[in-house]
Amino acid sequence: MQGSAPQTFTIAEFLKWNDDDELNLNPIFQRGPVWAGPARSYLIDSIIRGYPIPKLLLRTSIDRDTRRTVRDVVDGQQRLRTIIEFAAGKFALTSKAGEYRGYRYSDLSNEEKDDFLAYKLTCEQLINASDDDVLEVFLRINSYAVPVNGPELRNARFDTDFSSHVKQLAHTIRHIWDLGTISPRERVRMVDHSTVAELLGYLINGVTEGADANITKLYEQQMTTPADKLPSETEFVDIMTTVEELLQGFKGEPIVTRPQFLMLCAAVMYAKEKLPAGRLDFSEVAPPEEMLQDRTKIVKAIGDLNTAIETPAEDLDPRALPFIEARSSSQRMSSRQPRFEYFCHALAGKSFYDL
Template sequence: MLEQFRISDFLEWHEAKTLLINKDFQRGSVWKPAAKIMLIDTILRDLPVPKIYIRSIIDRDTRKSKREIVDGQQRLRAIIDFAQDKITLSSRTKEYAGKKFSTLSDEDKDQFLQYPLSVDQLVNADDQKVLEIFARLNSYSVKLNDPELRHAEFQGDFKWSVHELANSLHNFWVDSGLFSPATMVRMSHTSLLAEMYGVVLNGIQDGGQPKVRALYRQYDKSDNFEREDVEGQIKRALDWISENILEDIEGTVLLRPAHFLMLFAAVTHCLDGIPKGALNDDEFDEHAKIGDANAIREALTELAATVELDEEPDERSDFWNASSSSLQRISSRRVRFPYFVEALSSEE
């Protein structure tokens, strides 16, 4: 039975001790403070949160109900803690930074208390029935992919920088053909953007999802992450690509994520410089600068055509072979990156 109850209802039930946590179905309180703060921020901004499952047990003799939380414990604990002034909102919440419930404006307090939570009530259901329901729900659900798992696990400024910049670049992803709206729903674009962050911060390295996760972990609580500087470099490179070469490489392999990453890396290096990373000295031209626009377009067209050849060519055979192997590996990237840098340094 799907219903809606306001947060004030849940607080009333909690104070009356008629809101119970069924520990047979729940984990302990494992949410990090940043996750709790983001939930409160979501509520204050009147954005949706997932529904909660409650087992309602009606006592026929007393005619009173008790409600057991069978799914949604973490959300309700965060809500109750905030209402009891146990949570102080961080700078992540912008205008709410430093606020507790008691220090919110009257309007914001009302917004919080009146916020409706969707609830599926399982009335007088026994344990077997509850377990059967969750087994069926899990059989319909889609397994979280790597970007979604990272988004759930990490809550630091690095994660939010990647997430927010990725979403702000929506038109670029679609216009370039790198990602469709459907793939962005599953957060695929954040993987590519996270690797761009890695290029700016650490240079050319080995890639792949485990390496991206290691990057999130490295900078999750780091004081060495200069968000504005990194975002600025990324936006400068993407703006340059949009204004100078995007139309010319449209429809080519260079607008597939693995190839585009090396193009982005080369553009960023020529504009601002990047760390050498895992490259050798002869693979890294530290003095490279952007060359003639027409020559660059021609050189990039030739690189794209080389990748698309069915057989190994006489010229650029190492680039063709590196583009035909695992594109995430450093063995491939150390060959392809210098070719892109050379193309961008072209002069007529």
């Protein structure tokens, strides 16, 4: 089997190959078209904006008698089918495409059409490979694939005002993750979207358990909620800015990890009187008007909690024990309640040493 180095071909070239029956989107080893509207729109939006997309793999067969070249798509069938069908005007873009929502190919400006047709797709070719060789390559490619996680499934499934709001807010506050709350690798897997969705859920319903199924349920509950009925970007960014300011000196420390971060956010929402009770009990925490008064004391109190996380069990102050023990099941309410109370205590400017 002979392979080739990566090459680039324009979308216009692929469209011509398809028109000339020199492109086979349905070889025996490929799946049928399964992409939903949001995924198709996100791909086209990436192309229109000039962002790169994954490379394609083709099996290129050359007939020495007819001198015709036929290209079987080994990997990338759904991407190419989406591109071809969009160029043919067969579907309109959804809200995943931002301001291009509702656009068909014919709605693009002449310059945008030119850029679309000139967009270069990176390909590798298997030259005159046998069906057995191609099937082996296809199986190997798919065996390397990382299983789709919950955030990625929600991104593909939901195309609503809520999902668009999550996407926009995740982009707006992306610098906050540099504290160490969400790693770059996790952002690639859209964990930042899941985190933003959960925080929006706090503002809508209050704090509940944080299992992935609960977040999916939130997306389902908000399917018909219009954008103007969701927590505003101004409100959300104000809360996140306060959290970021309080954690600025703790970059990379245990206190900024996602479970602690979420409950600190909930405490700040409570302090700003933006948090419905949900499944939390507010009876053991100070009233909001006593919170967020002395930043120096608050940062010290958060620092004490951070130190407690790093302290060996035998040296731990007993007054910090409920906070430390609550980390063992970070998504359950039995864990979230005590951590929420400790963070509220800190926002009132009191260390756990004052308990």
